[in-house]
Amino acid sequence: xxxxxxxxxxxxxxxxxxxxxxxxxxxxxxxxxxxxxxxxxxxxxxxxxxxxxxxxxxxxxxxxxxxxxxxxxxxxxxxxxxxxxxxxxxxxxxxxxxxxxxxxxxxxxxxxxxxxxxxxxxxxxxxxxxxxxxxxxxxxxxxxxxxxxxxxxxxxxxxxxxxxxxxxxxxxxxxxxxxxxxxxxxxxxxxxxxxxxxxxxxxxxxxx
Amino acid sequence: xxxxxxxxxxxxxxxxxxxxxxxxxxxxxxxxxxxxxxxxxxxxxxxxxxxxxxxxxxxxxxxxxxxxxxxxxxxxxxxxxxxxxxxxxxxxxxxxxxxxxxxxxxxxxxxxxxxxxxxxxxxxxxxxxxxxxxxxxxxxxxxxxxxxxxxxxxxxxxxxxxxxxxxxxxxxxxxxxxxxxxxxxxxxxxxxxxxxxxxxxxxxxxxxxxxxxxxxxxxxxxxxxxxxxxxxxxxxxxxxxxxxxxxxxxxxxxxxxxxxxxxxxxxxxxxxxxxxxxxxxxxxxxxxxxxxxxxxxxxxxxxxxxxxxxxxxxxxxxxxxxxxxxxxxxxxxxxxxxxxxxxxxxxxxxxxxxxxxxxxxxxxxxxxxxxxxxxxxxxxxxxxxxxxxxxxxxxxxxxxxxxxxxxxxxxxxxxxxxxxxxxxxxxxxxxxxxxxxxxxxxxxxxxxxxxxxxxxxxxxxxxxxxxxxxxxxxxxxxxxxxxxxxxxxxxxxxxxxxxxxxxxxxxxxxxxxxxxxxxxxxxxxxxxxxxxxxxxxxxxxxxxxxxxxxxxxxxxxxxxxxxxxxxxxxxxxxxxxxxxxxxxxxxxxxxxxxxxxxxxxxxxxxxxxxxxxx
Ligand SMILES: [Cu+2]
Numbered sequence: 001x002x003x004x005x006x007x008x009x010x011x012x013x014x015x016x017x018x019x020x021x022x023x024x025x026x027x028x029x030x031x032x033x034x035x036x037x038x039x040x041x042x043x044x045x046x047x048x049x050x051x052x053x054x055x056x057x058x059x060x061x062x063x064x065x066x067x068x069x070x071x072x073x074x075x076x077x078x079x080x081x082x083x084x085x086x087x088x089x090x091x092x093x094x095x096x097x098x099x100x101x102x103x104x105x106x107x108x109x110x111x112x113x114x115x116x117x118x119x120x121x122x123x124x125x126x127x128x129x130x131x132x133x134x135x136x137x138x139x140x141x142x143x144x145x146x147x148x149x150x151x152x153x154x155x156x157x158x159x160x161x162x163x164x165x166x167x168x169x170x171x172x173x174x175x176x177x178x179x180x181x182x183x184x185x186x187x188x189x190x191x192x193x194x195x196x197x198x199x200x201x202x203x204x205x206x207x208x
Numbered sequence: 209x210x211x212x213x214x215x216x217x218x219x220x221x222x223x224x225x226x227x228x229x230x231x232x233x234x235x236x237x238x239x240x241x242x243x244x245x246x247x248x249x250x251x252x253x254x255x256x257x258x259x260x261x262x263x264x265x266x267x268x269x270x271x272x273x274x275x276x277x278x279x280x281x282x283x284x285x286x287x288x289x290x291x292x293x294x295x296x297x298x299x300x301x302x303x304x305x306x307x308x309x310x311x312x313x314x315x316x317x318x319x320x321x322x323x324x325x326x327x328x329x330x331x332x333x334x335x336x337x338x339x340x341x342x343x344x345x346x347x348x349x350x351x352x353x354x355x356x357x358x359x360x361x362x363x364x365x366x367x368x369x370x371x372x373x374x375x376x377x378x379x380x381x382x383x384x385x386x387x388x389x390x391x392x393x394x395x396x397x398x399x400x401x402x403x404x405x406x407x408x409x410x411x412x413x414x415x416x417x418x419x420x421x422x423x424x425x426x427x428x429x430x431x432x433x434x435x436x437x438x439x440x441x442x443x444x445x446x447x448x449x450x451x452x453x454x455x456x457x458x459x460x461x462x463x464x465x466x467x468x469x470x471x472x473x474x475x476x477x478x479x480x481x482x483x484x485x486x487x488x489x490x491x492x493x494x495x496x497x498x499x500x501x502x503x504x505x506x507x508x509x510x511x512x513x514x515x516x517x518x519x520x521x522x523x524x525x526x527x528x529x530x531x532x533x534x535x536x537x538x539x540x541x542x543x544x545x546x547x548x549x550x551x552x553x554x555x556x557x558x559x560x561x562x563x564x565x566x567x568x569x570x571x572x573x574x575x576x577x578x579x580x581x582x583x584x585x586x587x588x589x590x591x592x593x594x595x596x597x598x599x600x601x602x603x604x605x606x607x608x609x610x611x612x613x614x615x616x617x618x619x620x621x622x623x624x625x626x627x628x629x630x631x632x633x634x635x636x637x638x639x640x641x642x643x644x645x646x647x648x649x650x651x652x653x654x655x656x657x658x659x660x661x662x663x664x665x666x667x668x669x670x671x672x673x674x675x676x677x678x679x680x681x682x683x684x685x686x687x688x689x690x691x692x693x694x695x696x697x698x699x700x701x702x703x704x705x706x707x708x709x710x711x712x713x714x715x716x717x718x719x720x721x722x723x724x725x726x727x728x729x730x731x732x733x734x735x736x737x738x739x740x741x742x743x744x745x746x747x748x749x750x751x752x753x754x755x756x757x758x759x760x761x762x763x764x765x766x767x768x769x770x771x772x773x774x775x776x777x778x779x780x781x782x783x784x785x786x787x788x789x790x791x792x793x794x795x796x797x798x799x800x801x802x803x804x805x806x807x808x809x810x811x812x813x814x815x816x817x818x819x820x821x822x
Contacts, residue, residue, distance in 0.1 A: 019387065023311040027383045030413055034375060038417035041454070045425065045436065045447055052442025054435065129434050133442035136434035140425065158801050171804055 010092055014173035021174035028178045032185050039189050042144060043196055046137040050201065054132025057125050059201030064118075068198050071114040072190065075149075078107035079187040082180045089176060094168045097176070101160055104183065108153045115146050138197065145193055148186050155179050219760060227760035229313035230720055234320050235298030235616065241324050242291030248331065249283035250683060252276045254676055257640070261673040263661040273657035274341035275359065279331075281344025282363060285459065286370055287327040289601055293466045294320075294377055296608050297405045299616045301381060303711035303718060304402045306390025306727045306734075311383035312376075313758045314800070319377035321768035326370025329775050333362035343655060345456070346426070348437030348448045353430055358779075364427045365775040369768070371416050371423070378412030381405055390710075391749040392729030396490065399709045399733075400483060401608075403490050404469025407497040408462050414501065415458035422451035431778060446511060453504035461500040463597060464564075465493060467604025468535055471557045474607045475539050477705050478554040479546025482733060485538040492531035492538075499528045509577045510584045518577040525575035532568055536561060551705070552626030556607035559634050563603060567595030570645065585655075588648025594641045598679075606633070606686070614700030618717040619693040629685040636678015643668035708733035713746045721755045724815045755810045767796040 011017040015025065050059065085100035119139070122128075129139045159179050163172050219227055228234060256276050259267040268276065302310055310316050333339045340359035342351040351360050385398070385406045398406075426448065428434035435441035437448055476483040483489060505513060505521040513521075539561055548554070570592040574580050583589055606629070613621045647668040652659060659665050703712040713735045714723060727746035731737040738746055774789025776782075 023383050023387050026387060027312060027315075027379050030379045030382050034379070034413045034417045037414050038421055041418050041421035041451055045421070045451075048444055048447055049436070049442065052435075052444075054442040129428070129432060131435075131441075133435045133438070133444065136425075136428060136436050136443075140428060140434070140436075158798060162802060175801070 010168060010173075011170065013090065014092070014168065014170045015089070015177035016174075017170045018174075021170060024174045024178055025181075028181055032181070035185065039141075039144070039192070042141045043192065046141045046197065049133040049137040050197075052133035054134065056131040056135060057122075057127050059134075059197075062122055062125060062127055063198055063202050064121075065198075065202065067114060067118060068194065071111050071118070072194050074107045074111045074114070075187055075190050078104045078111070079184055081107065082183045086177065086180050089168070089173060092168060094163060097168070098160060098163060101156060101176075101180075105153055105156055105160075108149055108156075108183075112146065112149055112153070115142070115149075119143075142193060142197060145186065145189055148189070152179070152183055152186055155182065224760070226765050227317075227762050229317045229758050229760055229764075231298045231302050231310045231313065231316060232616070232718065232720075232722075234316055235295045235300075237320055238291045238295035238298060238323075239616075241320075241327070242288050242295060245283050245291070245327055245331075246288035247683075249280050249288050250680070252280040252283065254680060256280060257673040257676045259657060260659070260669050262670070263666060264658050268657075270657040271338075271341065274343075274655075275334075275339035277655055278340045278343050278346075278359075278363070279334075282330065282340070282367070283327075284597075285344065285463070286367060286374075287323075287330070289463050289597065289605075290374060291323060292605050293408070293463065293601075294323075294374075296401075296470070296605070296612065297381060297408075297466065300612055300711055301402050301405050302384060302388070303615070303714065303722060304399045304709050305385060305388060305393050306710050306723060306729060307384065307388040308722050308726070308755065309388070309758070310380055311388055312380045314761060314764060314805075315376050316380050317761070318764035318767060319373040319375075319380065321764045322373025322376075322771065323370045324373075325768045325772040326366045326368070326373065328366075329369060329772055330362050330366030333359045336362075345452055346448075347452075348426065348429070348443075348445045349439070351426060351430075351448075352437060360426075361430060361779045364423050364430065365778060368420060368423050368427075369771050369775060371420055372771075373768070374412055375416045375420075378409040378416070381409040382413065385409075390723075390726050390729055393734070394729075396487065397729055397732045397734070399469075400472035400486070400489055400493070401466070401469035403493055404465040404472075407493050408465045411458045411462045411465075411497055411500060415455045415462065418451050419455035422448055422455070425451070427778070431781070446508075449508050449511060450504070453507045454501075456507065457504040458497075458500045460593075460596065461496055463601045464604075465496065467560070467601045467608075468493065470604045470608035470611070471539060471560055472535075472542075473709065474553050474557040474611050475542050476733075477611070477707055478549045478551065478557070479543045480549075480706070481542055481546040482708075482736075483538070484541040484544075485534070486732060488534055489538055492534045495531040496528060499524065499531070503528065506575055506580075509580045515577075522575050522577045522580075526572055529568060529572050536565055536568075551610070551623055552621070552630055553607045553610035553705075555627065555630045556603045556610065559630065560600065560603040560607065563595060563599030563634075563637070567592060567599055570595065583648060585653055586648035587644045587652045587654055590654045591641050591644035591648060594644070598637055598641070603634075606630070609686075611705070612711075613693070614704050614716045615711055616717060617693070618700050618715075619696055619698065620700045620704060621689050621693050625685055625689040625692065629682050629689060631682075632678050632685065633682025636675045636680070636682060639675025639678060640672050641675070643671045647672070703735075708736035710734050710746070713738075719815075721757060721810055721815070724755075725752055726750050752812045752815060754812065755815070756807050757810060758807045759805050761800075761805070763796045763800050767793050767800075770794075770796065 015021050081100050081103045085097045085104065088096035088100060128135050156179050159172070159175050163176065166172050225233065225237065255268055256273065259265055259273055298316070337358045340346065340363035342356045342360055346360065346363060350356060385402060425434070425436040429436050429438060435443045437443045437445050439445065472483055472489060503521055503525045505517060506525045509518050570588070574583055574589065574592060610621055610626055647665055650664055652665050700716045702715050710727060713727065725748035727734065728749040735746065770789045770792030773792065774786045777785030777789055
């Protein structure tokens with residue numbers, strides 16, 4: 001609907017005020033269902049291959065807990081700040097919403113920088129995409145997640161740009177809301193990566 | 209409000225088709241593209257059967273034969289069957305639920321173009337160094353660089369692009385069916401074809417990501433030296449099998465459920481009876497969809513999973529025969545006591561029932577793991593899945609096309625040609641595939657390019673090849689029929705079959721906004737309810753008013769073209785080309801995000817004008 005010129009009162013929960021908005025949010029939830037299968041398949045592959053180091057370094061030798069814990073902290077905090085942004089959206093406080101989302105983006109960038117540093121460090125230690133099945137599975141799973149983070153950052157920035165230009169409307173609100181959903185999803189996936197890849201990688205390990 | 213949103217410049221001719229976001233036109237695009245790929249896949253089948261007509265023939269040779277079987281399977285499943293299903297879903301589902309449009313018209317167009325460019329990419333392999341040759345299942349290690357040619361890269365990249373299109377198409381239909389139903393169109397009043405499309409879309413959503421991951425892993429192995437499937441470096445080939453079949457088995461139901469839906473509509477209409485056991489049909493559809501995810505490993509009984517896993521997957525597979533059986537009996541009981549007519553659509557529907565039953569029965573035979581050790585990779589399996597996919601899905605699609613052709617194109621198909629189409633195709637089909645059961649039981653393995661004389665395989669193979677000519681003639685007759693109908697000047701009426709559902713309450717073909725006024729649905733078989741109440745047409749849920757429509761856009765086409773270009777970049781390790789393609793695609797995404805589409809409005813006076821003309 002051509003509602004972008006509605007300059008009267010913005011309805012409550014503006015992201016769900018139009019049929020387009022409702023469709024977008026439902027469609028995005030479904031998309032996240034598909035993404036869940038995608039990451040599920042990558043996790044299953046990783047679990048099957050995580051001991052196949054092919055002579056390269058094992059996960060116990062590689063992983064550095066303080067670094068990963070810091071990355072986790074950054075990403076989990078960014079999820080919290082994006083919740084604050086959505087709360088601001090529901091209060092129709094554009095400035096606050098933009099501010100919290102900017103914090104989210106900065107935290108996301110910090111996470112990404114740590115991940116790039118981590119990958120470079122591992123490659124240096126001989127843990128590569130091509131060094132064996134463990135390497136392939138590690139970089140594919142964690143890298144896929146990293147690519148999602150990078151895409152999420154770019155996405156949020158374009159939505160931010162639109163809210164600067166157009167303000168908070170029933171057109172921009174669903175976009176904003178959906179981007180925040182995506183960000184939460186990335187966070188949840190990271191919790192699983194932290195558990196399955198890092199924690200289980202450090203305490204587990206093949207016996208014998 | 210907002211009556212000032214103006215008309216967009218109307219595009220015409222080819223530009224209109226490249227930019228359309230109208231689900232009816234996208235349906236026609238799917239039908240044409242899927243039809244062309246169907247002809248390519250059919251030609252490949254013909255060559256396969258000519259090679260096998262007599263023992264030790266050299267019609268195409270072993271290498272080309274491998275390429276032909278791979279491309280035949282891949283093309284028919286991904287590029288012919290799925291798009292024609294999407295063609296009917298696009299053309300019919302919004303009409304059946306009383307919607308003016310799908311939930312995401314832009315995404316719908318994008319889904320089509322992604323499928324189209326993915327399909328074209330795979331098929332260009334024929335001219336760029338050879339087609340994929342590791343079978344449509346593309347098992348590792350056979351599909352790795354050491355054992356297979358360049359063609360697999362086309363398979364891997366093309367299917368990723370096409371699969372993305374299918375995935376977003378599925379999401380579009382889920383949201384459309386959940387959110388866009390007309391007032392009164394509750395879930396338990398939805399026509400069975402819409403129900404089947406709904407469940408199929410759900411299966412697409414959860415099955416396609418699995419194969420996408422499999423394809424990505426295979427791509428990393430082949431292009432970037434990863435070691436997922438390379439046993440020398442700790443890889444595991446069985447992972448591919450799991451990922452492929454976690455997708456592959458639901459795919460069977462993605463294909464067959466829409467056919468079930470079509471048959472339900474056609475049988476009910478041409479029996480002039482309400483579908484027998486509607487609720488149990490809905491329940492069976494959902495249950496088949498659910499169980500479809502629990503059985504993938506029945507394709508892997510001989511992989512060595514052990515007796516426990518084999519038993520469980522075997523039992524789960526046999527369980528699916530129950531809801532499927534419910535459907536078969538419901539169709540029979542719908543016809544029981546009905547005033548049955550046999551136009552071509554119903555011939556195909558009635559031909560479907562016994563044929564599909566045979567395919568289902570051999571499926572239960574294959575679900576017994578010890579027996580499967582005998583059938584595995586033999587022509588028995590080939591016979592089984594062709595009974596399900598051709599005898600099931602393709603018969604269903606023909607039924608659907610004859611039934612809905614007037615709604616899609618505004619012209620009727622010729623019934624005499626249609627009957628010839630049915631009988632040649634039906635007899636040809638059984639001639640081709642019935643003997644293959646016995647060839648398999650006699651020990652003929654699938655995917656062999658020839659066989660020796662004197663082993664009792666000559667007669668079966670000869671009959672099988674003759675049968676293909678019957679199917680070829682049937683297909684040609686269908687094309688002739690389509691051509692004749694396009695040339696004829698006779699317009700189809702709105703309701704040629706005395707229909708029961710909403711699509712028959714509007715003109716053929718429908719105007720771009722489908723429903724001038726949103727209908728009010730007062731029961732199952734919404735139009736039939738009104739007919740029985742003595743009404744001329746539907747009652748309406750709203751007065752005549754201004755209708756908002758989305759504008760067409762070149763972006764879906766260009767966005768897909770970008771991925772198409774990037775695909776070649778990956779294959780030839782040319783990362784400049786990858787970059788160009790990605791910039792095109794992401795640039796289009798950005799443009800789409802930044803620029804709102806105000807759409808345009810159709811005003812009541814225009815609607816009335818058109819209404820008089822139609
Ligand atoms: Cu199966």
